[in-house]
Amino acid sequence: MTETVLLLSAIPADLRAALAARYTLVEDKPAEAPRPGIRIAVTMALAGATEAQFARLPDLRLLSSQGAGLERIDLAAAARRGIAVAYTPDVMTEDVADAAIGLMYAAARRVAEADRFVRAGRWAQERMGLGISLHRKAAGIVGLGRIGQAIARRCAGLGMDVAWTGPRPKPDQPWPFLADIRALAERSDVLILATPGGGGTDRLVDAGVLAALGPRGVLVNIARGSVVDEEALIVALQDGTIAAAGLDVFAREPALDARFLALDNVVLAPHSASLTIETRAALVARILADMDAFRDGRAFLDAASGAV
Numbered sequence: 001m002t003e004t005v006l007l008l009s010a011i012p013a014d015l016r017a018a019l020a021a022r023y024t025l026v027e028d029k030p031a032e033a034p035r036p037g038i039r040i041a042v043t044m045a046l047a048g049a050t051e052a053q054f055a056r057l058p059d060l061r062l063l064s065s066q067g068a069g070l071e072r073i074d075l076a077a078a079a080r081r082g083i084a085v086a087y088t089p090d091v092m093t094e095d096v097a098d099a100a101i102g103l104m105y106a107a108a109r110r111v112a113e114a115d116r117f118v119r120a121g122r123w124a125q126e127r128m129g130l131g132i133s134l135h136r137k138a139a140g141i142v143g144l145g146r147i148g149q150a151i152a153r154r155c156a157g158l159g160m161d162v163a164w165t166g167p168r169p170k171p172d173q174p175w176p177f178l179a180d181i182r183a184l185a186e187r188s189d190v191l192i193l194a195t196p197g198g199g200g201t202d203r204l205v206d207a208g209v210l211a212a213l214g215p216r217g218v219l220v221n222i223a224r225g226s227v228v229d230e231e232a233l234i235v236a237l238q239d240g241t242i243a244a245a246g247l248d249v250f251a252r253e254p255a256l257d258a259r260f261l262a263l264d265n266v267v268l269a270p271h272s273a274s275l276t277i278e279t280r281a282a283l284v285a286r287i288l289a290d291m292d293a294f295r296d297g298r299a300f301l302d303a304a305s306g307a308v
């Protein structure tokens with residue numbers, strides 16, 4: 001008999017098909033009574049998992065979460081209950097970093113706007129507005145974890161002057177650390193957000209940080225919408241406090257604030273930074289491999305036991 005895997009949230013079709021080939025899948029019904037006998041459950045980074053969900057699953061031993069973010073999973077409750085938490089940080093690093101660079105160019109060099117300009121037949125009558133150069137400019141990275149480092153390497157390779165901020169300095173990293181995000185924004189032409197979401201980073205980028213970034217500044221966010229005070233960002237884009245933004249994440253997804261849609265100086269992406277053919281295949285393979293390791297009693301990266 002195949003093992004039953006409980007789905008705590010909707011999951012992408014490729015992952016569902018791969019899991020269904022090996023396991024019996026059942027959907028979670030939140031109001032339901034406890035479900036004994038379930039050892040493995042699956043969630044998504046943005047859906048997370050709560051202690052209340054764990055409490056209904058007395059035999060749960062593995063929670064597998066698709067994604068790098070852990071801020072919506074109650075890791076302390078999982079640890080207390082002896083539930084391992086598998087997740088997929090490493091496989092998406094390079095593609096998410098590429099997406100950040102893509103959004104940086106798209107916003108600074110007005111790539112999406114240029115496309116709209118040509119399609120609207122405006123080229124014959126008008127000249128497109130000027131973009132902002134990126135070479136020799138300063139990039140500020142907020143959060144120098146796996147993805148932040150991959151972005152920093154790319155910016156350095158493009159000839160940008162890289163500095164960063166985060167909760168603590170990392171002496172092994174080659175780029176200057178600034179403890180204060182406003183000071184980082186002040187020295188940066190592009191501010192790129194790559195920090196985890198959650199309590200400590202809520203609205204880290206506020207009106208003051210945007211003012212420090214300035215009227216030729218570009219904001220890129222591939223982290224979480226919660227890291228930015230979105231009201232302040234919309235005002236800053238409307239009144240030219242900053243030049244442009246490239247955003248993959250929003251405070252509300254997919255129902256983002258409609259005011260973004262009216263702004264030409266923002267490039268919008270549907271939380272798609274990790275959506276490549278290669279990374280999707282790697283994510284699915286990693287989730288299956290971690291489940292195999294769990295079932296065979298072999299080690300795997302477990303966020304609940306602190307091996308993050």
Ligand SMILES: O=C(O)C(=O)CO
Pocket residue numbers: 045046066067068069070271274
């Ligand atoms: O991995 C994550 O945390 C995501 O945001 C999924 O794209």
